[in-house]
Amino acid sequence: MTSRGGKRLTRSDWLTAGARLLAAQGAGALKAEPMARHLKTTKGSFYWHFRDVPDFHAQLLTEWERSAQADLEAVLGSAPGAVARLRALAQSIAAPEEGRTTEAAIRSWATGHAGARAAIARIDQARLTAIRRLLTETGIGNPEMARIIYAAGIGMDLLDRTGEGDNRNSMGSLVDLVLALR
Secondary structure (H helix, E strand, O other): OEOOOOOEOOHHHHHHHHHHHHHHHOHHHOOHHHHHHHHOOOHHHHHHHOOOHHHHHHHHHHHHHHHHHHHHHHHHOOOOOHHHHHHHHHHHHHOOOOOOOHHHHHHHHOOOOHHHHHHHHHHHHHHHHHHHHHHHHOOOOOOHHHHHHHHHHHHHHHHHHHOOOOHHHHHHHHHHHHHOOO
């Protein structure tokens, strides 16, 4: 199925549009008709790629989770030493790269959608496990510090929506403060 511009839309085009609409307008925009209007195509194109709206939701969440897990692995592999990895991970949560603005919307969606809630829970668990492991490697044994760092990062990401402040530096300062407790 093609858009009015003549381009054949792919499953990936629909998922990318869905992620952008979710971030911009919330979960209410994740329906076949509004998305088709946004992409200037017909609902038939949507149903060519997805059985129904719940199937689209499931695939969107699967893609987001895959991407979030890949981002976590990339950050953990990007820096030598536990301190540098901990700092990089905390900063990536507090100030996600462009294109990762979907997470706040998925967190909001998760309050009323079981699939979104489960995807968020799995990513939260993976990140918390990584933060705990890195803290242990740096000599911090208090497991609550992982939750504090993670919660601060999520909060800073949401706070950044105001356009003020530098979350990367703020998060780096928090990690430095925690590490000073050793």
